[in-house]
Amino acid sequence: MQCHSSSFVSAASSVSPWLNTGVRPPVSLGSSISTSVDRHVAAQEHLYLEGEIQSHIFLVLSGVIGSYKLLPDGRRQICAFSYPGDILGIECEQWHLNHAEALSETVVRSIPATAIDKLIMSEPGFGQALLRITAMELASTREQLLSLGRKTAKEKLATFLLNIARRHALPGMSEAQFDLPMKRYDIADYLGLTVETVSRNFTRLKTSGMIRLVSSQRVQVDDMNLLEITANGGDSIRLH
Amino acid sequence: MQCHSSSFVSAASSVSPWLNTGVRPPVSLGSSISTSVDRHVAAQEHLYLEGEIQSHIFLVLSGVIGSYKLLPDGRRQICAFSYPGDILGIECEQWHLNHAEALSETVVRSIPATAIDKLIMSEPGFGQALLRITAMELASTREQLLSLGRKTAKEKLATFLLNIARRHALPGMSEAQFDLPMKRYDIADYLGLTVETVSRNFTRLKTSGMIRLVSSQRVQVDDMNLLEITANGGDSIRLH
């Protein structure tokens, strides 16, 4: 289930000021990492478990990985979905602080931690790239905090769909239609809701004319504008 | 209201592998930064606003800073409290992605972004220290996601109090009693609740014998063990 690859990500990030100066180019990691390995991961298979020593970091090539935490009684919170192009597994400790599970059939490129360490020390721009990746992850996690803490179920779902739509709009692809690579149960655990509430709110978004479900896994956005307004709570009449 | 200081944080972090090898020392930033300035900030005063260009990063010396996001209708989510010793203001963009407000009278050391950039490029261990700080911030934000998404009000408050107690236990201080440097309203916006619910659950924790309120701002923990169990949902009988 493994095939070797000679390079990690093609473009190397240059050495440049991190904070205040200069343009911030899209992040891409290091130069050639001869030890990286592409690995096929079946749906439901785990990449790592909480508490395990962090031996690799991963670049998602296809599919989705869910990083999640559990409470003792089984309640689950998915902290992040990692889509193709995303990096996961960078931790502040030597062991992993959450579980990582493939939510669909997935291919990841796994890079040994030792290789990362070498690059950090040898290639000056590499550490900056890692910092930028981590800071971006932090920013989107904070965005998710706002969603979990202060948005209604309908707003949460609209926000989630909007984010996926935008991510799909990157190349020349239409942002109007896309696949949801994860199950309703996973969406629920990401949004801090139950499956039933997620399903009910899909229906509400359909009824409001924002989206259609081509299939239960494929979404067609009919009114991107209204979806965006809904995501930010703009359709509710709240005075404050 | 400003007094100059000659150094930022005394200890310099050394150049060492980031990921898998070696011990991970407690983080401390850079060597002498001659341009850093200590600044007194009144309660309710803002350090920066969302969208502003990021000109400085800040080290909290005393008090608390709240980093928060707003929805158009005024709903607020505090993403993080920054206590003495914490760094805030590291962003993945050139502008700030959230507001930062002093929640009590506060003193911060502000370091110009230009100085940070110089250190990143000149001192090899510095970028690693920033990376570790950001990764730690990400880890605690994910912990907060679990709280917001999956915990009950009582569990959220217990988790919050437990975290503060642990933070205060660091030197030789007792973790049993401490001040809450922020208002109920801020705690509510941090936990995704209303002030009333926060207040009611303070009462519930009191009634359960876990804590006492010396004053409304000062907490005495009587049963740390039970508090911890409550924080992780262990006192509710849930089978799953």
Add this chain to the structure above:
DNA sequence: CGTTCTCTTGAGATCCCTCAACACCTGTGG
């Protein structure tokens, strides 16, 4: 063409929110 998994829909229960009143504290001015 069952079996299983997933998704949707319904009905009732529950936790938290909303609205409201009151208690407490502090500072101010009479």
Add this chain to the structure above:
DNA sequence: CCACAGGTGTTGAGGGATCTCAAGAGAACG
């Protein structure tokens, strides 16, 4: 010294969004 005002915290009553429990509808697969 007291009256008052404003900010803060607590408590109560009722309502509503989401959860729980339950059943049925679709889709995937051997």
